Amino acid sequence: MESEFTQHLKQGEFRIPVCTKCGKKAWPPSSTCSECYSRTALKKVSNRGVLVEFATSHLRGHEGVFGIVQMDGFRLVGSFESADLSEGMDVRMIECGMKDGTPYYLFAPEK
Ligand SMILES: [Zn+2]
Known part of the structure; x- marks a missing residue:
């Protein structure tokens, strides 16, 4: 399945996964936080x-x-x-x- 990250990127939108709990940015893009293992959600970040x-x-x-x-x-x-x-x-x-x-x-x- 195509990731949400890739779907946005195809449309020229830069959104990256951010942890819903601790706020850490998940890069490279991941659906879970590498720090606290919580879920991440795509957010628009500074370019x-x-x-x-x-x-x-x-x-x-x-x-x-x-x-x-x-x-x-x-x-x-x-x-x-x-x-x-x-x-x-x-x-x-x-x-x-x-x-x-x-x-x-x-x-x-x-x-
Ligand atoms: Zn986290």
């Missing part, structure tokens, strides 16, 4: 983060700029349209979705 590090990939089919983004309470790997970046800069998720069955998160520097 802002800080770029931890980034690299340019020249792998065929995976060309592009990728970076680790520290979000509020979790980290994810995002892609960027340009390599005009610096570590520690504020970034914002401008688009997300599913591409060939894989989630993608497109970020841009915060202006």
Whole structure:
């Protein structure tokens, strides 16, 4: 069965599971909390983060700029349209979705 997380992502909505009891964000997405084993529910979270590090990939089919983004309470790997970046800069998720069955998160520097 397709996860609720994926369903929202397909529509370009970034919602992640948050524990209904202790409020911890479940990342990677999970239906139970890793901390207290309570149920999680999808919540809209901030789309802002800080770029931890980034690299340019020249792998065929995976060309592009990728970076680790520290979000509020979790980290994810995002892609960027340009390599005009610096570590520690504020970034914002401008688009997300599913591409060939894989989630993608497109970020841009915060202006
Ligand atoms: Zn919990």
